[in-house]
Amino acid sequence: MLGHAEIAGDALPAQPGRAAEHIGLLVQAGGRAREIAGQILDFGRRGRSSRCTSAVDAVILETVAQIRASTPGPDTIQLSGxxxxxxxxxxxxxxxxxxxxxxxNAVQASEPGAAVDVRLDPVSLTGARALTHGTLRPGAYVRIRVSDTGRGMDEATLARIFEPFFTTRPAGTGLGLATAFEFVQEHDGAFDVRSAPDRGSAFAVWLPVIPQDPGRAAAGGTVMLVGRTRRSVQDDEETLAALGYEPVGYADPEAALAVLRREPGRFDLLIVDNDLAELSGIAFAHRAARISGRPIVLSLSAPDAVQPEMLAAVPVADIVRRPWRSNALAVTLRRQLASAHPARRPAAVP
Known part of the structure; x- marks a missing residue:
């Protein structure tokens, strides 16, 4: 990184093309350093997340969407279940x-454009089950299976895949699978790995389901969604449902206001896009606040710029930035619901 920075500095201003090339390599090296440092820090953090829980559907949807956005052939990653x-x-x-x-790993082990399958399944075990890397007790589990049709692995490689610092890639650190294995072990899960040379690989993660008592199942609350298009509203509804909320979406702000007038106490919280079809989200918030006293969260796209003094003058309790991150969104909603209903305990969303 220092070498690229020095070369770029020497090349300016006489050789801007050469400087730009080395600045690009500097950024690339910095990203790689961040990745390696993050993996080293993640490895060995056992026991720090035992009190947290995760909504599997929401986490998988967000992860697949992120990878698709950075993959040349996004349709090759197929999600089912x-x-x-x-x-x-x-x-x-x-x-x-x-x-x-x-x-x-599945994408890197496959030919360009080859399909990588991600499959979710709830599985109930009536007896103990031995997998390739761990034994499960009876109970309810979620199985997350990632499979590819790539080059596969021989038995010698399979025996070492979860060893720290073992890797078959020149640019690999050998910490990705080791950290994954540590996480799964920490939470009483197990891996089931199947592979053969030139026949692809399948990694299945089994994690025990955290029981939820019936009294907390609906504690997430009912959320009104007001968005620009029906399609975007449907996507947001799926995200909120995966986090344990009951979403009710509207692409027509006037229809949403009409529902609020009829049933002002129906919703626990409102999420409003800043860019609506007929008016701004802030204008909608002004009108909605006169009808219902529920918290209003304004959803802003990355280019949206709203001055702090403007937000201070409108009835907006908080903001969330798009693209939504399930973890950050859940924290925001939980905070606002807790302040609006201090006697109520919201669901333990991630």
Whole structure:
């Protein structure tokens, strides 16, 4: 990194092309250094997330969407199945890193454009089950399976895949799978790995479902969504449902206001896009606040610029930035629901 920075500095201003090339390499090296440092820090953090839980559907949807956005052939990553709203132990960011590592490894082991399958299934075990890397007790589990048709692995490689610092890639650190294995072990799960040379690989993560008592199942609350298009509203509804909320979406702000007038106490919280079809989200918030005293969260796209003094003058309790990150969104909603209903305990969303 220092070498590229020095060369870029020497090349300016006489050789801007050469400087730009080395600045690009500097950024690339910095990203790689951040990745390696993050993996080293993640490895060995056992026991720090035992009190957290994650909504599996939301974490997987977000992870797959992120990888698709950075993959030349996004349609090659195929997601199917559902965890049916199940929650598992661990921080969402850590579970996301586990799935990210598995999908990235599958993509790298495959030919360009070859399909990588990600499958979610709820599984109930009536007896103990021995997997390739761990034994499960009877109970309810979520199985997250990532499979590819790539080059596969021989038995010698399979025996070492979860060893720290073992890697078959020149640019690899050997910490991705080791960290994933540590996370799964910490939360009483197990891996089932199947592979053969030239026949692809399948990594299945089994994690026990965290039971939810019936009294907390609906504690997430009912959320009104007001968006620009029906399609965007449907996508947001899926995200909120995966986090344990009951979303009710509207692409017509006037229709949403009419519902608020009829049933002002129906919703626990409102999420409003700043860019609506017929008026701004702030204008909608002004009108909605006169009808209902529920918290209003304004959803802003990356280019949106709203001055702090403007927000201070409108009835907006908080903002969330798009693209939504499930973890940050859940924290914001939980905070606002807790302040609006201090006697009520919201669901333990991630």
């Amino acid at each position: 559902s965890a049916e709203g199940a929650r598992v132990g661990g921080e969402p960011a850590q579970l996301q890193q586990v799935i990210h590592n598995l999908i990235r």
